[in-house]
Amino acid sequence: MARALGLVAAGACVLALVVAWVSYRLLRNFLRMWTELKPVPSIGVAYPLLGHALQLKTKAGEFFSQVIQYTNEFRDAPLLMLWIGPVPFLLLYHSETIEPVLNNSLHMDKAYAYKFLHPWLGTGLLTSTGDKWRRRRKLLTPTFHFSILTDFLEVMNEQAEVLVDKLHTQAGKGPFDCFSHVTLCALDIICETAMGKKIYAQSNHDSEYVRAVYRMSDLISKRQRMPWFWPDFAFQYFGDGKEHDRCLKILHSFTQSVICEREAYGLHYMDYDRGSDQTKKKRRAFLDMLLKTTDEDGNKMTHQDIQEEVDTFMFEGHDTTAAGMNWAIHLLGAHPDIQRKVQQELYEVFGDSDRPITTEDLKKLRYLECVIKEALRIFPSVPFFARSICEDTKINGYKVPKGVNVIILTYALHRDPRVFPEPEEFRPERFLPENTVGRNPYCYIPFSAGLRNCIGQRFAQMEEKVILASILRSFNIVSCQKRDELKPLGDLILRPEQGIWITLEKRRR
Numbered sequence: 001m002a003r004a005l006g007l008v009a010a011g012a013c014v015l016a017l018v019v020a021w022v023s024y025r026l027l028r029n030f031l032r033m034w035t036e037l038k039p040v041p042s043i044g045v046a047y048p049l050l051g052h053a054l055q056l057k058t059k060a061g062e063f064f065s066q067v068i069q070y071t072n073e074f075r076d077a078p079l080l081m082l083w084i085g086p087v088p089f090l091l092l093y094h095s096e097t098i099e100p101v102l103n104n105s106l107h108m109d110k111a112y113a114y115k116f117l118h119p120w121l122g123t124g125l126l127t128s129t130g131d132k133w134r135r136r137r138k139l140l141t142p143t144f145h146f147s148i149l150t151d152f153l154e155v156m157n158e159q160a161e162v163l164v165d166k167l168h169t170q171a172g173k174g175p176f177d178c179f180s181h182v183t184l185c186a187l188d189i190i191c192e193t194a195m196g197k198k199i200y201a202q203s204n205h206d207s208e209y210v211r212a213v214y215r216m217s218d219l220i221s222k223r224q225r226m227p228w229f230w231p232d233f234a235f236q237y238f239g240d241g242k243e244h245d246r247c248l249k250i251l252h253s254f255t256q257s258v259i260c261e262r263e264a265y266g267l268h269y270m271d272y273d274r275g276s277d278q279t280k281k282k283r284r285a286f287l288d289m290l291l292k293t294t295d296e297d298g299n300k301m302t303h304q305d306i307q308e309e310v311d312t313f314m315f316e317g318h319d320t321t322a323a324g325m326n327w328a329i330h331l332l333g334a335h336p337d338i339q340r341k342v343q344q345e346l347y348e349v350f351g352d353s354d355r356p357i358t359t360e361d362l363k364k365l366r367y368l369e370c371v372i373k374e375a376l377r378i379f380p381s382v383p384f385f386a387r388s389i390c391e392d393t394k395i396n397g398y399k400v401p402k403g404v405n406v407i408i409l410t411y412a413l414h415r416d417p418r419v420f421p422e423p424e425e426f427r428p429e430r431f432l433p434e435n436t437v438g439r440n441p442y443c444y445i446p447f448s449a450g451l452r453n454c455i456g457q458r459f460a461q462m463e464e465k466v467i468l469a470s471i472l473r474s475f476n477i478v479s480c481q482k483r484d485e486l487k488p489l490g491d492l493i494l495r496p497e498q499g500i501w502i503t504l505e506k507r508r509r
Contacts, residue, residue, distance in 0.1 A: 033088050036401045040081040040090070043070050051083025053227070061497055063225060064383065064490025067091070071412035078396040085227040087112065089386075089405045090395075093412035095419070095443035097396050101387055101406055102442065102450035108133065111386030111405040113224040119248055120216055124308035125455065126316060135295065137455070140309065143289045144455055149462060150359050151284055152193045156463055157356040159188045160470035162202050167475060171506045175480045177499035179326050182467070184210070186322035189463060194313040195258045196285030212250040217319065219244050221491035255310050259303060262287050286313055313456075319493045320381040321460045324446075325467055326500045327379035328372055330486070331426050332472070333479030333502050338428060342368050343472055343507075350473060357466050365465055370428035372464050376446035378426060383411040383494040385448060410445055411490070419443045424483070476505040
């Protein structure tokens with residue numbers, strides 16, 4: 001008995017020493033960062049361990065508006081410091097401070113908050129770091145070759161036709177929120193192109209999988225804003241951990257079943273349809289290519305590897321594109337003169353026909369491309385993203401210690417009046433070739449920039465062109481909201497608080 005008690009006491013002492021040592025290391029690291037970052041301009045008084053937490057809003061929309069307000073207030077400051085609890089965040093919103101981070105192979109790790117995506121996305125292309133990211137990027141880049149993306153054009157045209165048919169039922173009937181219509185169209189496109197699976201989201205918007213995708217995004221974003229839920233036990237027992245796990249089970253079960261289904265179909269048959277016409281080429285999906293892909297040593301991707309990337313495609317490949325299209329619809333509806341210019345370009349390419357859009361057509365839609373780029377400038381689908389500084393460095397003369405989280409505020413960067421005069425004005429002409437000469441490429445980064453730029457940006461731009469062109473060939477759009485009524489929510493994806501309300505009028509051909 002005495003020996004047992006002695007062992008318990010010894011164990012307790014060892015545990016106490018470990019806790020004390022870890023606490024000492026954490027406190028020492030915190031004090032070092034606190035001291036070294038003191039010269040950096042800050043939003044106000046930061047209290048030890050609490051930081052600026054007492055000054056910050058907790059609701060997504062209010063927090064985002066507050067941060068953007070700070071960037072306006074400190075527009076001329078080279079950097080801006082924000083402490084959330086004991087964690088320092090350096091806000092960057094000038095091209096000259098962003099470029100040294102994004103263009104440096106030393107600072108490629110995603111920030112701490114991305115770890116909350118790991119249960120869903122694993123360590124795929126979005127969240128992985130170091131050698132794994134480099135190997136995976138090299139492996140996946142060929143699957144986004146333009147010739148392969150062209151195969152997806154048929155899917156985009158088909159789903160655009162479904163969307164236009166749905167919008168015809170709303171035309172001439174007064175205001176309605178188009179946000180979910182466009183989002184479900186984007187979800188149908190990514191499901192079929194990424195997984196080769198039709199889920200008919202536009203017909204069945206209440207599907208369990210669709211609900212789980214949206215809810216999981218909300219839960220992760222909410223957790224990222226609340227440091228007290230960062231520890232897993234706190235999130236599990238006092239937060240939304242149980243609902244998170246329920247959504248995760250739905251999402252993973254769906255993608256696992258699709259992967260097994262595609263694999264069971266057999267690589268031998270992937271290039272042909274089983275039907276009366278055996279020579280008809282089967283549509284490829286990203287999943288089919290992942291099942292075939294091998295690395296330099298001839299090794300195939302494991303099921304876990306494939307699931308990470310399929311889940312990543314699903315997360316990144318529909319919400320971001322849908323948001324971009326919705327913001328563009330609002331801006332076109334609020335600027336009828338610009339809308340008419342786009343429709344004139346469409347008439348020059350298509351005339352009165354309703355034929356599908358081809359790759360050659362896409363090349364000719366140059367003004368529509370400028371409209372899409374300008375919409376992404378004003379309302380970037382990803383309003384901010386974050387990196388971790390991986391070794392002590394200097395940014396604009398300020399010493400930034402290793403371990404600091406850097407937040408690149410795309411939304412504020414795109415409003416730099418030095419680059420974009422009257423930044424709130426919607427002017428697609430900013431992106432005409434003659435107007436972009438000499439512009440720093442890091443002042444406009446809707447798809448990030450540098451070594452970790454978005455691998456799917458050409459896919460997204462193609463999809464936006466097809467969907468917007470299809471809508472504008474059939475309808476005139478009128479926006480029902482003013483800019484200040486939109487109230488963007490700066491979650492993982494930039495969304496309007498109350499949707500995008502428009503009216504539609506059928507165009508006479």
